[in-house]
Amino acid sequence: MNYEIILAGFGGQGILSAGRIISVSAILEGRNTTWFPSYGPEMRGGTANCHVIVSDDEIGSPIINNPDILIAMTLPALEKFEKVVRNTGFIIADSSLIEEERLKEAKSRVFPIKATQIAGEMGHKAYAMLIMIGKLIKETNIFKPETVEKALYEVLKQELHKLVPEEMAALSAGLEM
Amino acid sequence: MSEKVLIKGNEAIGEAAIRAGCRHYFGYPITPQNELTNYMSKYMPEAGGVFIQAESEIAAINMVYGAAGAGARAMTSSSSPGISLKQEGISYIAGAEIPAVVVNVMRCGPGLGGIMPAQSDYFQAVKGGGHGDYRNIALAPSNGQELYELTVKAFDLADKYRMLVMVMADGALGQMMENVEFRDREEPLIVEKPWAATGTGMKREKNSITSVYINPDELETVNNRLQAKYHEVEENEVMYEEINCEGADIVICAYGLAARLTRNVMKSASAEGIKVGLMRPITLWPFPKQAVGALAEKTDTVMSVELSAGQMVEDVRLAINGKVPVHFYGRTGGNIPTQDEILDKIKEVLGKEKK
Structure with missing residues (x-):
């Protein structure tokens, strides 16, 4: 198994944390992983992205040139990375923040998910990333859904642990899409 | 005991230093190594050690000189421009034959440059960034596990040869997270430092730590000893x-x-x-x-x-x-x-x- 994933959006959407949840889940299932954040001038203007690799093998560069999967949470994020997605890869895009018509222009296979809207209806917009991870698991079987629960307890601060059931409900919603 | 965790490279260095018995860390903030200084500020006191945010990089390296001269495992860390500021202290530490560890999470230069990753401090690290005929060992990890293991090794090499050891990371390795397995050493660490300035207790002759030798022949003798030691390191410690x-x-x-x-x-x-x-x-x-x-x-x-x-x-x-x-x-x-x-x-x- 070798998945190269770029998660991209605005600061505050939980992009970097979602990457950590994926990486920690990978470790919990005994795989190797790297998590490489944007830092420096790339972060100006509020954009945030991270490169996450999950592999059974030793991982070379942590920097992804051609992702298998792009999780795009904003239009600028889609525009920045859509052209480099592998031919065999796909994009999971938040279609409550990016117009569906625009998503049809992407050359890769696109799964439009109204993640932010649905997350808002479920209680908090921050759960949008869990919906996206749910969809990622559905399309790849990258790890077991229940592994994410363990990862959430590791990644989230103690005072947020009470939210794990709601986060897992969001993950389940993504698994259904 | 060993445990596998997802951790930033900078933090893996900090954890390695603490597990290697480093109880004296002196830092000054600079991107992209701040997570290391931050980690030490949190965990060094928990380990019963000393964390000081010095007033400058120059102060920090001289604090290392003092603590290591008293026999402690001591470390400082910085990134390229900050490492330049430390060069006087690094040369003094080499001259006084004090074991110390300096971490450089390299960023791009010259000058203040930028905060993105680089490997442009190679010359400075291996050709002598400070003055005089000296060498320091320079280790180049390439993943989180090596950041951990080579930082531990840096302390061991420093003590073995009474030399300064640099750990040469870069902004990308420092900022990224990776699965790292922390392994504690199998045998307890015992390092004898009879040369250290620890006080005589009225039981022995005074130890003197200095890099000042006004007499040319005396200084040449010191230089010859240093060169012999560097030759021994070249014979025994090459890794690739x-x-x-x-x-x-x-x-x-x-x-x-x-x-x-x-x-x-x-x-x-x-x-x-x-x-x-x-x-x-x-x-x-x-x-x-x-x-x-x-x-x-x-x-x-x-x-x-x-x-x-x-x-x-x-x-x-x-x-x-x-x-x-x-x-x-x-x-x-x-x-x-x-x-x-x-x-x-x-x-x-x-x-x-x-x-």
Whole structure:
């Protein structure tokens, strides 16, 4: 198994944390992983992205040139990375923040998910990333859904642990899409 | 005991230092190594150690001089411009033969430069950034696990040879997270430091720690002793990793992040029928001269890939000594070479048509 994933959006959407949840889940299932954040001038203007690799093998560069999967949470994020997605890869895009018509222009296979809207209806917009991870698991079987629960307890601060059931409900919603 | 965690490179260095018995850390903030200073501020007091945010980088290295002179395992860390400020202290520590660890999470230069990753402090680390005929051991980890293990080793080497050991990371290795397995040493650490300035207790002669020798013959004797020690390090402590070099179309010499990029290039080149080998120095000083020189028997072409304008390539050329051509590819300014760029350069060098 070798998945190269770029998660991209605005600061505050939980992009970097979602990457950590994926990486920690990978470790919990005994795989190797790297998590490489944007830092420096790339972060100006509020954009945030991270490169996450999950592999059974030793991982070379942590920097992804051609992702298998792009999780795009904003239009600028889609525009920045859509052209480099592998031919065999796909994009999971938040279609409550990016117009569906625009998503049809992407050359890769696109799964439009109204993640932010649905997350808002479920209680908090921050759960949008869990919906996206749910969809990622559905399309790849990258790890077991229940592994994410363990990862959430590791990644989230103690005072947020009470939210794990709601986060897992969001993950389940993504698994259904 | 061992445990596998997802941790930032900078934090893995901090955890390694604490587990290696370092109880004195002196830092001053600079990007992209701040997570290390931050980690120490949190966990050093928990470990019963001393964390001081010094008033400057210069103060921090001199605090290391003092603590290590009193026999403690002491460390400071910074990034390129901050490491430049420490050079006077580094030379003094070399002259006084004090074991110490300095971490450089390299960023791009010269000058204040930028905060993105680079490998452009190679010259400074291995050719003597400070004054005088001295050397320090320079270790070049290329992943989270090595950041951990080589930081532990840095303390052991420092004590073994009474030398300063630099850990040469870069902004990318420092900022990224990776699975790292913390392994505690199997045997308890016992380091005798009879030379340390710990007070005589009225039981022994005074120990003196100094780098001042006004008498030329006395100073030459010191220099001769240092050179003999450096020779011993060159004999005993060279570390490198060599992959698929025998019969390779081209061997890439690269360390740290550049070596990781090369691993990917090896795969993509192989798919196009080009056999790429990797020679990865783990000790930048002592440089693996013999192993690099022997590449001339294994391949017809060598290339150094660095996040610099070409620094390690000079040592590669010295080791190869004209036996086969040595090429170079690098990026500066905090840019990271892409795999495609490196592969294109390989094809250009090998005179093959670009796709």
